[in-house]
Amino acid sequence: MTGRSVEVRERPWRDPLAVAAGLRHRDGPLALLSDGGVLGRWSFVAAEPDRVHVGTAGPGGMLDLLRSDDFAAGVVGLLAYDAGARAATGPREPVWPDLMLARYPAMLAFDHQVGVVRVFGRGDDLDAAAAAGCRAGRWLAAAVDPTCPTAPGDDFAGEAAPEAYLAAVADVVDRIAAGQLYQANIARAWSGGLMPGADPFDVMLRLADRAAAYGAFWRLGDRAVVSNSPELFLTFDPDSRRIESRPIKGTRPRDPDPVRDSALAAELSASAKDRAENLMIVDLMRNDLSRVAEPGSVSVATLFEVESHPTVHHLVSTVAGLALAGIGPADLLEATFPPGSITGAPKHQAMKVIAGHEPPRGPWCGSLFHIEDDGRMTASVLIRTASFERLEGRWRFRTLAGAGIVADSDPAAELAETDAKIRALREALTGP
Template sequence: MSPRRVETRDRPWRDPLAVANGLRDRDGALALLSDGGVLGRWSFVAADPDRVHVGPLEPDGLATLRDPDFAAGVVGLLAYDAGARPATGPREPVWPDLMLARYPAVLAFDHQDRTVRVIGRGDDAAAARAATDRAEAWLAGAVDPVPPPPPAARFDPEAAPETYLAAVADVVARIAAGELFQANIARAWTGELNPGADPFDVMLRLADRAAAYGAFWRLGDRAIVSNSPELFLTFDPADRRIETRPIKGTRPRHPDPAADAALAAELQASAKDRAENLMIVDLMRNDLSRVAEPGSVAVGRLFELESLPTVHHLVSTVTARARPGTGPAELLAATFPPGSITGAPKHQAMKVIAAHEPPRGPWCGSLFHIEDDGRMTASVLIRTATFRRGDGRWTFRAMAGAGIVADSDPAAELAETEVKISALREALAAFVR
């Protein structure tokens, strides 16, 4: 049975990264760290989940998400390959399909009002109060974040650049033959953390490049660090409103303001990038229509410029009103994996991706958070590194991709992946290439 009681207390502002730093070694350590911008008003920090699910998807998909015990105070990770499997067939798993953890004690940081909400959940008032006490004690254990030295000595590509160039050329040829319109093709880099280093060190090194959907999550011997700027979905059951904000179109930032402004203007004027973005907007409209009330799917904004520390992006916004009875499980089943990191048509794009890439694992899957009122926020796990621990050492894998369309230039797409991976490369291994 899911917790029925919730107790909250408001406390003065503390730096959420500092509080998370004090909990970094706890079981199930979690930090959903936003940049405090328009899309990232709230950050969340927690530890010590009281219920965990890790495993493959059930025959009927996301049935575990319909379990009342996972209805609130839940964080989940849905791996890309779980959603791609209907198109790709069985492949060697590199990560569990679904990871869920329920947190009785949570700290919610309101960047706008500069307050901290202490949240405790339990089956009765006493249990909720005890959970609130535990969460409040975490505030006193905050440790000021100090970026450590690079935690890794190497950041090695899994394949030579020529392999990626050939993959892009093949996809362009497939598009010319009418097989598909667009596919997101990625590269991967791997390495090992130095003795004594920890995945949270990477989070600390990304602190000056905060994104709207930054995250650290460790369960057992697996961890992720994400600096994602991309919203996959929000869902508010109060009014059944769904929103998605796909990103397509990228240019690097430039230290010279005039040159940087020119790159941003070039991106906004690019017919190629606007067409690429529009394809994914249409795909997301189609996906949302599977669970939306007829006539409610709408495009609120097209081709908005979003400037981040290392890149400029084009972002569009699609909204819908969910049909009655729709919950997180139904919404994810209808839309996952995200269209922005698959392609169009989605099913064929995933088959083409599988022909050129090993399984992706969490990368380009989704990390989602379900709050007490049932509201869900789900990010796209781009700008994300995954970690596994064995024999006392952490190994990592990071990926970056580009949307390939009919007039894609392989060398330009290769350069785009280098720009997109740059922040994680510097966080993991400084300027090692």
Template structure:
């Protein structure tokens, strides 16, 4: 059933996190929360999806070609769904695809400080009713306050030596000519206190908001993401595609002079630039599968982007999509993201599988489809949760891109810097 009728109503501004807090226990509670910066103009909050699909996807995303999923849709593609052609069938940790359609949704424009209630329906009357439901959610806002640490432990799945050994093995494989780069990750697990739930983690990340923050709960699964990384945007009117791969990291420092020196060191690092450029070239190749000939271009290269706990090196690659390309085609052409696999991508995924169990949602993508347009994040800085016997259990990961001159101890330290914000959100400083 296609929801072809749309109603859109402007409302006074409310804090999107406060509105999301009021809906946190509703079915399908969703918050796509940006930091309001240059890359995060819009936030979205919703609940009560009318159509949910949770399933394996195989090699294609034909379900996204169904007109019923053309708008008001949020989806999660697990990393392992895209890696399977390289890794073979392994016992999954998470469904390949989670997909939900929201007839009622709130959109928050951080630039104009305006909230919009969006309603969709099979006719004008049902669209108006959905917009009224969304507008009423603004009145249910709860002023957010950071709760105490919700987790009781933050347990590594493997010893640090297992990670440094894996890095050393990848460096040796690179020296042997097997590949150029692979992103190798570490994982941590634990459980939340009986009186806590995953939204508490979102609240504790509020002062470290990123461009692609997210909370999503469907049934007994939930996701909290504080990702700064854009995987894809697609505008069906202009046909513009954009990706912003991140490669290169330094920790932040409370001393301004030391912090500036770390940023300058990152900007000047030949190793980090080479690591970034490999993934830029990979993403150029991936975008070319869906782009008009000759339209792929690098618009920005090696920009230092400061976040709450780290500096990142970021580049921007853009293209114009071919006339026959839609969101599903673009995801099929590029998933999983090159920044969290390596180069060549297929071989990097095989090497990753030799050192890691399935990743689940981490380094997959959370995406939002509106009127055929697409915004998809890379699910780094992300924890997944499953409710088991009344207790929320979590798993989270952090990785680093390994290249020929990688030092295992330095790469281990980089994963510690990357996981810091989530670790402190879960168990405190």
């Protein structure tokens, strides 16, 4: 797609987390770790990028760099929520770069379905691609059997009192009643630090038994993210031109009692409130996709499916369409970002209301995306995600959890939903 040479070989299966553990101290380590389920067939591991961008999203279009030869394929990127919300919120003090991009000449792709590893080497010519492939192949031999470390965090503090969140939810309910909007996703934030000697990869290891379809660890310099996201923002297949989004709206906590757990899932499936909340975002995503899809091609493939994860049940729908000729990953992201499921409806007004109650979000509820050599893209929604920054030799973290507020939202119930959503990350950071 970019004129670069690509070499691909197959190798016997290795655990992708073990291979990632062997690379954790190299430059720019990356692990896109799926659960191997229907939506998570592939995991990807890499290190040592040869092109990196950390900063603004571009002087023209928000993602002009993705249209350049340097970052058009074989690339991983993170688009911060605030980069997309700025059109509604105006300038705000940034807490994270708008855009992080890295191009990886050497990469390993783990096919959970077939049980093989594909070794990718990329370069400006065949010799460079072969050398990169050899380097990636050696990473398999350097795998380290991962062990779960003790909780690496020494605190996990809310940035505001729970009462502030209750008041924010009540305010949004009043705004909905006044006709200002239909729904807004309002979040709480927590922050803290890791103990001396601990690093963000330890958090990834502690989430290993709670794997999600879009788990991720990525470190560039003194910044890192750890994500255990179950939510797909976008996929794009350039051969069929199919675009797909799977917004999540509606949550119930899991219960150790199987009978009670099943009842909670059934309650979620039957909930008129959660179905209405989900449907609003489905309609929003249909509108967003229609900007870059062939007229009449956008449809709802599935509606109100219950998906069960280690700590929560979710209500999920699937919206799909066919991209217009000439549309690529940058165009898709520009037309649809930030994801509708974590903003609200109407999106522009919801982002203004969110900014009135929250400081900038940073990576949380932005998107982590991977663009392959043929232009195929997978982009997650960065929920269940912690961001890390190394300051004076110590890693500090920040994480958030939100809930979709609608006309009949109960503030106490929405507060409890955020507690359920943050549980897995809180336990990974500081223990039960």
